[in-house]
Each structure stands twice: as structure tokens, then as C-alpha cells.
Amino acid sequence: MTNTLRLAVLLALSFIGIQATSPIPSSEITAKAAQGLRLIELGEDLEPVWKTEDEKNNLILSRTRFFDVTDTYELAQTISHSGDKATEISYGKPAHQATVKNAIAKISVKHMKENLRRLTNFDNRWYKSSTGAEASKWILKTVRDIADKKQGITVSAFRHPWGQNSTIVHFAGKKSTGPITIISAHMDSVGTVNGTDLMTARAPGADDGGSGTVNLLEAFRVLVEVGFRPTQPVEFHWYSGKEAGMCGSLAIATQYKKNDVHVKGDLQLDMTAFTPPGTDLVAALITNDTNRDLTSFVAKLIEEYTNLLVVKSKCDFACSDHISWHRRGYPAAFPFETRFEKRNGAMRTSNDTTKAPGFSWNHTREFTKLAVAFAYEMAA
Numbered sequence: 001m002t003n004t005l006r007l008a009v010l011l012a013l014s015f016i017g018i019q020a021t022s023p024i025p026s027s028e029i030t031a032k033a034a035q036g037l038r039l040i041e042l043g044e045d046l047e048p049v050w051k052t053e054d055e056k057n058n059l060i061l062s063r064t065r066f067f068d069v070t071d072t073y074e075l076a077q078t079i080s081h082s083g084d085k086a087t088e089i090s091y092g093k094p095a096h097q098a099t100v101k102n103a104i105a106k107i108s109v110k111h112m113k114e115n116l117r118r119l120t121n122f123d124n125r126w127y128k129s130s131t132g133a134e135a136s137k138w139i140l141k142t143v144r145d146i147a148d149k150k151q152g153i154t155v156s157a158f159r160h161p162w163g164q165n166s167t168i169v170h171f172a173g174k175k176s177t178g179p180i181t182i183i184s185a186h187m188d189s190v191g192t193v194n195g196t197d198l199m200t201a202r203a204p205g206a207d208d209g210g211s212g213t214v215n216l217l218e219a220f221r222v223l224v225e226v227g228f229r230p231t232q233p234v235e236f237h238w239y240s241g242k243e244a245g246m247c248g249s250l251a252i253a254t255q256y257k258k259n260d261v262h263v264k265g266d267l268q269l270d271m272t273a274f275t276p277p278g279t280d281l282v283a284a285l286i287t288n289d290t291n292r293d294l295t296s297f298v299a300k301l302i303e304e305y306t307n308l309l310v311v312k313s314k315c316d317f318a319c320s321d322h323i324s325w326h327r328r329g330y331p332a333a334f335p336f337e338t339r340f341e342k343r344n345g346a347m348r349t350s351n352d353t354t355k356a357p358g359f360s361w362n363h364t365r366e367f368t369k370l371a372v373a374f375a376y377e378m379a380a
């Protein structure tokens with residue numbers, strides 16, 4: 001660039017309010033984090049800002065969406081940022097109909113109901129509360145019991161500094177160690193009625209977090225029952241700390257990127273049970289912050305294996321954990337219970353139970369089918 005042109009560009013940028021900001025230095029992050037401050041990102045093009053723990057909690061109480069990037073900011077500076085660019089992978093189309101249909105026939109809503117009952121019995125699953133920690137122990141134990149020490153399956157806790165762990169199940173690939181197919185959900189929940197204490201607020205999270213969580217538990221149980229041994233590895237992730245700014249998934253996706261782990265794609269299931277009463281059961285494929293090719297592939301799986309109607313939708317900034325993968329340059333897809341703006345109004349309150357109007361077991365069961373199909377068709 002000539003100097004004149006450079007000057008013109010700089011003037012234009014400062015005119016529209018964009019400044020070339022330099023990254024926050026490591027020393028500042030260490031010092032501020034040690035004082036208990038959190039680095040919070042409040043919008044796509046906004047520089048992250050420091051907030052106290054109380055300020056961060058107030059954002060949650062006022063239902064402001066954000067990423068807490070305190071623990072991952074530094075690494076993220078050095079790594080690629082968009083799952084849209086992960087185009088070297090091609091996904092093909094459904095090809096294991098007989099095997100997949102046999103597996104999904106074994107899905108039991110009774111198991112899903114029992115697991116959701118256990119999950120919603122915790123007062124809340126907040127990432128820093130004692131019941132939140134208990135809930136993560138329950139997930140780990142439940143998954144270990146299902147795995148039953150079977151060969152080729154590893155179950156581990158992913159430790160986080162805030163107390164509530166994430167849980168990871170790894171099916172080893174018969175023929176290769178990668179790329180890995182990931183199916184994910186968040187196991188935490190939050191109650192955000194104004195004026196309550198997040199540590200104690202009742203948050204059953206039946207739909208929000210709970211439905212995706214039991215989709216994964218049941219899909220995993222079915223895969224173990226049918227003796228699933230994929231060619232390439234498959235993982236199930238139950239994230240901690242989603243409602244506190246995607247903390248669990250950001251930590252995990254950032255660590256995978258740092259370790260140069262090859263990921264074929266992440267399928268995130270978050271809220272999968274609610275359907276506006278009297279309307280068709282849909283899977284709303286989220287089209288922003290997701291990978292287009294993987295999303296088209298998921299649409300084919302939904303059409304092949306479920307009774308859901310595919311629709312498209314966009315979700316808000318920082319809406320769920322797939323964005324943590326997307327931001328680390330991995331392909332991610334996010335099928336949601338309805339068009340985003342029509343989602344369950346009971347979310348994040350004490351009313352998010354299976355009794356809430358619109359909660360549908362028939363609906364959420366279809367997402368368990370999708371999880372099973374995704375595991376086979378991506379990695380068999």
C-alpha cells in the first residue's frame with residue numbers, strides 16, 4: 001500500500017469507529033484474572049471487556065448473551081477463527097440405512113424420561129453450585145455405567161477450575177485415530193428470575209440443556225447396546241458452564257485446537273423438546289456460526305431418519321456451544337427445536353419442566369435418532 005492510501009484507509013476506519021486494537025497482553029490477563037475479573041465478549045465485532053463476577057452475573061440475570069473468554073483468549077489469538085473455512089472435508093449422503101434404522105429402533109423414551117427426571121431433580125445445575133457439581137458427577141457415573149468398561153470406549157472427566165466438570169466419551173476408531181466426530185450438549189442450567197441468587201435459583205432446565213443432554217445419554221446407550229465400533233473416532237461431550245459464557249466448550253475446543261486434534265464435525269443439541277402447540281415438529285437448522293456443508297449433511301440425515309420437518313433459522317450471538325468449535329475453525333452444525341425466535345419461553349426459569357406447555361417427548365425423541373444417525377453416517 002502506498003503511504004497515501006494507507007493514510008486514507010486509516011482515516012476511513014477511524015471515521016467509522018473501527019480501530020486496529022492490539023491484543024490484550026498476557027500480563028494483564030494474568031493480573032486481572034487473579035483479581036477475580038472476567039474477560040467478557042458481548043458482540044461479534046466488539047473487543048472483550050473486563051467485568052467483575054457480580055457484573056457478569058448481572059449480565060446473565062438480564063439475559064444478555066456473551067462469551068467468557070478469560071481462560072481461552074490468549075490461545076485464540078494464535079489460531080484460526082471460522083468453521084466456514086473448514087472446507088477440506090466432504091460429507092456425502094446417508095449410506096448406512098439398515099444399520100442406522102436398526103439402532104434407532106432401540107431408542108427408549110422411558111430411559112430418556114428417567115434420565116431427565118434425575119437431572120431436573122437437582123435444584124439447579126449452575127456451574128459453580130454444589131448441585132451443579134453433583135449433576136456433573138451424576139453424568140459421569142451414568143455414562144460410566146452405560147459404557148460398562150467395554151473395549152474401545154473411554155469415559156473421562158474434563159476438569160474445569162470452577163468445580164463442575166465436563167464429561168467426554170471417546171469411541172476409538174477401528175481404522176484410524178482421526179478425524180473425530182463430536183456430538184455435544186450442555187449439562188448445566190441456570191435460573192434467571194430477577195433478584196435471585198444464581199447459586200440457589202431453581203433451574204430444572206428440562207428443555208434448556210436437559211433435553212439435549214438426555215438425547216446424548218440415550219444415543220450413547222443405544223450405540224453401546226448395538227456394539228457400535230466406528231471406523232473413525234466418535235465422541236460425546238456434555239459441557240459444563242455453558243450458561244456462564246460457553247466456558248466448558250470454549251476450554252475444550254481451544255485445547256483440541258492447541259493439540260492440533262482433527263475434528264470432522266460437531267453436532268450440538270441444546271433445546272430439542274419444545275414445539276409451539278399445534279404446529280409441525282421441526283428441526284430448525286441454524287445457518288449462522290455454523291458450517292454450511294455439515295449443515296446440509298445434517299438436513300439429509302433429518303430427512304432420512306426422523307419425522308421432523310427441516311426449517312432454517314438464525315440464532316443470536318453466543319447462543320450455544322457449537323460456536324466454540326466454529327470459532328476454533330472446526331465445522332459445526334446446530335439443529336434446534338423451533339425457529340429460534342419461537343423457542344421455549346420457560347427457558348432459564350423454574351418453569352422449564354416437562355410440564356411446560358409445548359414440551360414434547362415425541363419431538364425430542366427425534367433428536368436422539370439424529371444423534372445416532374450422525375455417529376454412524378459420519379464415522380462408521
Ligand SMILES: *[C@@H]1O[C@H](CO)[C@@H](O)[C@H](O)[C@H]1NC(C)=O
Pocket residue numbers: 061062063194195
Ligand atoms: C431487576 O430488578 C431491579 C430492581 O428490582 C431493576 O432495577 C432491574 O432493572 C431489573 N432487571 C431486569 C433485567 O429486569
Ligand SMILES: *[C@@H]1O[C@H](CO)[C@@H](O)[C@H](O)[C@H]1NC(C)=O
Pocket residue numbers: 133134136137157158159160163164165
Ligand atoms: C472433576 O474432575 C477432577 C479430575 O478428574 C476430579 O478430581 C474432581 O473431583 C472432579 N470434580 C467433580 C465436581 O466431580
Ligand SMILES: *[C@@H]1O[C@H](CO)[C@@H](O)[C@H](O)[C@H]1NC(C)=O
Pocket residue numbers: 044288289314315316317
Ligand atoms: C446470527 O443472526 C442473528 C439474528 O439475525 C444475529 O443477532 C447474530 O449476530 C448473527 N450472528 C452472526 C455471526 O452472524
Ligand SMILES: *[C@@H]1O[C@H](CO)[C@@H](O)[C@H](O)[C@H]1NC(C)=O
Pocket residue numbers: 193349350351
Ligand atoms: C411460571 O409459570 C406461571 C404460570 O404460567 C407464571 O405465573 C409464573 O410467572 C412463571 N414463573 C416464571 C419464573 O416465569
Ligand SMILES: *[C@@H]1O[C@H](CO)[C@@H](O)[C@H](O)[C@H]1NC(C)=O
Pocket residue numbers: 362
Ligand atoms: C407420539 O407419537 C406416537 C406415535 O409414535 C403417537 O401415538 C402419539 O399420539 C404421539 N403423542 C403426541 C402427544 O403427539
Ligand SMILES: [Zn+2]
Pocket residue numbers: 186208209242270271320
Ligand atoms: Zn441451552
